[in-house]
Amino acid sequence: MPILSYREAIRTTLIEEMDRDPTVILLGEEIGLYQGTFRMTADLLERYGPRRVIDTPTSEIGFVGAAIGMAMLGLRPVVEMMTWNFSLVAFDQIVNNAAKIRYFSGGQVDIPLIIRGPNGAGVQLSAQHSQSFEALYAHIPGLHVVAPATPAEAKGLLRTAIRGSDPVIFLEHAALYGSKGEVPDGEFAVPFGAADVVRSGRDVTIVAYSRMLGTALEAAAHLAGEGIEAEVINLRTLRPLDRSTIVESVGRTHRAVVVQEQWRPFGAAAEIVATITEGAFDALDAPIERVTGADVPMPYARNLELMALSNAGDIMRAVARTLYREIPTPNGRSSGGQSDA
Amino acid sequence: MPILSYREAIRTTLIEEMDRDPTVILLGEEIGLYQGTFRMTADLLERYGPRRVIDTPTSEIGFVGAAIGMAMLGLRPVVEMMTWNFSLVAFDQIVNNAAKIRYFSGGQVDIPLIIRGPNGAGVQLSAQHSQSFEALYAHIPGLHVVAPATPAEAKGLLRTAIRGSDPVIFLEHAALYGSKGEVPDGEFAVPFGAADVVRSGRDVTIVAYSRMLGTALEAAAHLAGEGIEAEVINLRTLRPLDRSTIVESVGRTHRAVVVQEQWRPFGAAAEIVATITEGAFDALDAPIERVTGADVPMPYARNLELMALSNAGDIMRAVARTLYREIPTPNGRSSGGQSDA
């Protein structure tokens, strides 16, 4: 299997699908002449021309809405959201149109629409440019919410998204764009709603997705050094959510730590905690722990920003609490990540 | 104490605060000449004139953003969101500006802004007009999220909101506008972050807010007939969330049912469940139950709409499950309310 970066995995999937299906078209800001803010669409304007690679004005309402209309007429638009922060401008289009038109039309149209781009914090991009919106979108019926953590997943989930018939919120993470991994050849696809048990273990279940999967695995490796075997689950999609894989795992490990990058209150981890409480109540030997970002708009100063984000040490300490024991942890305490609203 | 309707409680508070403080001004669609879509601002244009009661065009981005700017300059704008469904158009202004400006300016400005209006389902308003957005807004640091269930709370919380220094998402419920109750006279205020134990009981804790409080109380009354004493907690504010009152109650009752009107996945109830799991784990004798709306865009047909909403029977059945027993329930099964993403 070839080794690709997360970026290459996405880019080559776009190319494969565009070569295969002329109804797949791209639109967004700076995807053409500029070659893509993160170079995801480099050369694609030259390759497919301006009718299939559409540079738009700074008009998220306009181009997201237009993509919905295109999808209703049978195209398969893939919108690049330069970063998901800007999607709030188009929130009404996504929630009130993309997610609901199939339903309120009584099933008369498909909406095969992908909106993709980086979600979550970068480095010192401050409050308006460091947000992670999976909890918002996963609340909305009619949307699929996808958050690949590896190059293979990025490719496989994007293929499933492009060949589907419903709107997909495709949440990438800029911190992962350069990361590499094996990616199966050919028409490889990853189904929605199937979480991946990335590492097995008997002592505790750590649930993560997107960028925090790597942090969880880092924690798990350290924990192994302490004799603690953590099972690590990568959700891959939040809607649909693979509840049974999570519940089954906690049924075996009796302990759970749920990790998310963003603000804790009413965040994605709460749904996972509720799922475990509902499905594996009798198996639980300790309160479920949440490891999350600090409940503050992201600060600019790097020292504060690091405090606002969780690290492997935070996950290890949470695991230790579920085991009612103390363990040495590598990272300093990021005191920020544990506060409430 | 005088008896007022929920609507009168809000309207008289607006009047009292406008009489007291000339910096309080109102803006929104149809609040003036039209007298308010729900007549909340009836006669106020005549009373305070067009400079303090501003009819706006259908421009949520514009008038919500303008209200933020007014607040930065020291006014206390109260925006009427005709219904919260339309707030998605202004979502960027609320999340990226109102909630964050204080923070990213390093604390240089107050944002004493209230956005108020009805949240949740009406009767047959269908998919784009029946939404309940508390989970979305309560996720955002920098906002307060308030959801009064009674006339007294409506008054007391609105007063706290208007005299505060931060943006408040003030979620009313049109189904409550006509409901009546005693409202204390004078400068009565209800603090944020203080839940109310509306009914005490030893067998199970039911947590609810806004319209669903009434449904929870209805269920509790029926349950009492079966010899089950439910404690009912009215949250009143979701951000800040009064975690200790919830945890303390479940510590006594050992069982919990959390009720919300809206879609279950990643909904507000999940945060309450996580809070209980974290705070009262050892006290729990049964899995926490969630009673929620169906995970679908709201359908128009009345029979489907009723299925999509939870009723007292659903709450009673959930309570029964936490008690591992069967009890007769009054309402027919609303099979819709329990499905997952």
Added chain:
Amino acid sequence: MADLQSALSWYRRMVLVRRFEEETERAFRRGKIGGYLHVYSGQEAVAAGFISAMRGDDICFTSYRDHAIALLRGSPPGAVMAELYGKAAGLARGKGGSMHLFDVGRGFYGGYGIVGGHIPLALGAAYALRYQGSDRVCLCFLGDGAMNTGAFHESLNMAGLWGQTGHCPLVLIVENNGYAMGTSVARSSAVTDLASRFTAYAIPSERVDGMDFQTVRLAAERAVADARASGRPTAVEAVTYRFAGHGAADVVQPYRSKEEVEQARRRDPIRLLEGHLRAAGLLDDAAAEAIREEAEQAVLAAVRHSEDSPPPSPEALHADVYGKEA
């Protein structure tokens, strides 16, 4: 006059629309129709004029004020009424209701409830039609109030841009009925000559008398032909009037006087067209009566159909949230 000859059939449909709306108001008061109800009475010449200029395979989008669009486009009155009754036989299977009529088979891509929110959809649909190599066009009806939304602005600027290369066969019809709910155009738009606002997007536009079917129709034919030939957007402001309240709940109407409404009713588009037809000898008392009677029967049949047909089955609740499995 060949022209007027064919207008007769549109007169017939306008009469049906008016009678249909009266019946929806009655059914609303009887509690048979729920939710919001926005009738089209007074504006019939606008939709009729534009829909008469559409080809069978052209498409359109509109707001929640959508009953007339469906009926004029040929959706069966029974299916439209059944939708308002929330029945399984409804145009959207009872899932959408008054604000969300949909008849994709007839090129009607729906009614939408968020003001301005459908305009970008129509923009994208127009692009798709050209991208697919067809010469079909897309019509987008919108209210005067919708012009003040960000969705309008972003879409129109993009339409202007896409039109530069002939990729935007979009016809925008501003139904200027004087009000957005209770807010008059002068109180909601800094510029009251709404057609002129399109110059900010380099989109040609004209303002026409929206009460006169023949005038609307001619403008519509020009606009549709232009869009089809050039792939460029074009806009028409049709000046009309909303005879009824904004919605069924808007009874008192403190924002306008009875006299103003009376005045406007004097230029009732149906009576105006009737006058033209009579003057041309294409209609007499008997024929007019027959048309009214035909509308009466069609509407009563639609009501009976709606009363008699069953609500959606419980399974419908969870159907159509997603399509075939991803």
Added chain:
Amino acid sequence: MADLQSALSWYRRMVLVRRFEEETERAFRRGKIGGYLHVYSGQEAVAAGFISAMRGDDICFTSYRDHAIALLRGSPPGAVMAELYGKAAGLARGKGGSMHLFDVGRGFYGGYGIVGGHIPLALGAAYALRYQGSDRVCLCFLGDGAMNTGAFHESLNMAGLWGQTGHCPLVLIVENNGYAMGTSVARSSAVTDLASRFTAYAIPSERVDGMDFQTVRLAAERAVADARASGRPTAVEAVTYRFAGHGAADVVQPYRSKEEVEQARRRDPIRLLEGHLRAAGLLDDAAAEAIREEAEQAVLAAVRHSEDSPPPSPEALHADVYGKEA
């Protein structure tokens, strides 16, 4: 020439801004400044011209391209630079960074990162100033790209309406620097005469040479005086050019040619003003050198200050999310 006399002090500040921006680019490359960095080089005459026309108690809003606004409005270079360094002594206590400079004490109500998102704030602020009975005015700087946002449209229409009764002393300054990131005005706006787009809101506007300080300043004085006297909005399109990439990461710039940039640099606003001043005998080599040296020292001092000062304390993380307890 009295006019030109006072221009000398603005020349001095423009030199400081240019030198400051060079230093921020260097510090960015050295990893001292994080995040995004959008410099103002090439556009100095626009901000200088407009800020020179502001009264001490007037206020302004802008986008993320905000360093010059703060500096020209009088914020200490050390505090501005410390903000970019993420230090506690920064203009926003290290919490905002390059995109969110704020100096409310000097009437600078902030830099904002969502394109177009600050325009409604400025609208509301202008209203508040009048509501409070003052004759203060509010300036809103925005990019050519920001004109294509819904936030722009909704705000401008409301500004036009509020201005009808004199309640909107708002001056809109479109800094047309040719590009929104890599998208030229012709590729992002259906109409390239941006000033003309304001007619859709009945807001008077003019287009001026944004490279010539004196020209900008005259237009600014007219606009500010108008807004102050009438309480009505007014707009100026200042045609300028962005010498650097969009942000520090925009190095290759495949969307424009080196020649185009060279060409634009020939009308460097600082050299143009320098030329005027020299021609009028208000500046000679020695004075120019002294001004450059003064800027050099100010910038180096700002860097030293920023290097030496401490980061925010850990407690700052949770401070300023909310104000005093509700």
